Amino acid sequence: MHNEQVDSLRLRELVKAFQGAGGLPLAFGESYMQWYAGVVQHLASWTRTCAAPSIIGLNGCQGSGKSTLATLMAQTMCQLHGVAAIVLSLDDFYLTKDERRQLAVDIHPLLMTRGVPGTHDVPLLLNTIEQLRAGDRVSLPVFDKASDDRAAIQHWRTSDPGTELIILEGWCVGLSPQPTAQLGPSVNDLEREQDADLVWRQTINQQLSGPYATLLAELDALLFLQAPHFDAVLEWRWEQEQQLSARYQLAHPADQDPTMSRDDMVTFISHYQRLTEHALATLPQQADYVWALAEDRSVSNLRIQAGGTRSKVVLK
DSSP states (O other): OOHHHHHHHHHHHHHHHHHHHHTOOHHHHHHIIIIIHHHHHHHHHHHTTOSSOEEEEEEEOTTSSHHHHHHHHHHHHHHHHOOOEEEEEGGGGBOOHHHHHHHHHHTOGGGGSTTSTTSBOHHHHHHHHHHHHTTOOOEEOOEETTTTEEOOGGGOEEOOSOOOEEEEEETTTTOOOOOGGGSSSOSSHHHHHHOTTOHHHHHHHHHHHTHHHHHHHTOSEEEEEEOSOHHHHHHHHHHHHHHHHHHHHHHOTTSOOOSOOHHHHHHHHHHHHHHHHHHHHHHHHHOSEEEEEOTTSOEEEEEEOTTOTTOOSOOO
16 A cells, blocks of 8 residues: 555544544534645645744634644644644633732723733743743643633643753734734724723733734734634624533533623624735735634635745645
């Protein structure tokens, strides 16, 4: 049997096992084989030519499936292509609850809610990347969303030494600041009612111009999962919340369900609307690989762009 056929069989077995472990639909595996596996193979080949560990950014809105995709990409790199890949989630680098509470007092109450630029510990993330690039075994923070706080250090993960590829995934990874003129018009009721003086959105934009620009400069390439529109994000996030609710009720039938109602979810997502729409407007021109998603999350198109603004990868 030819090596290509063997590799194809191994990939199918890997994807099938991943689907089964995560309870994912068959369509997920078929989509990965058709739209993503070839890109992973190319990135793996490129990584092997690099003297130092490389960093690939993966941007996707809430509910787009970016975390699941990043995990399978890393497994494919490790198990099929022999590249020591690791996933870092921007979500694990949120500031602690006390730190965000202080931001809410000092700058704006909306900064208590995790998510937007300014609520992440960017120095911790940059230091983690530096240690991984040095080939060290690194303690990786974990954020506990149930308690809305960083987990105690004994619950952190530990990387293996010799990392060759870092996949950094997050909803605002790779974003540049908005033009100042775009900050004035409110995009939803949350901004109109709770940020009438623009302090919150200006603070976010300043963060994108400062610490997050330093993080952006670390990326060797940027991948983007392009939602069809913001309304799809609302539906995807609501679908996630319903799944969380079902799992919680199954595990804790006697307890009160702590998950969000639809109204609560809409309010929560409002914190992310401005930059999600900014990403949809700008990243299709800036990212190196862009997967256009339909409303059911299926891929309708893949664009590979030599004009990606920060790519160090030789694209094909």
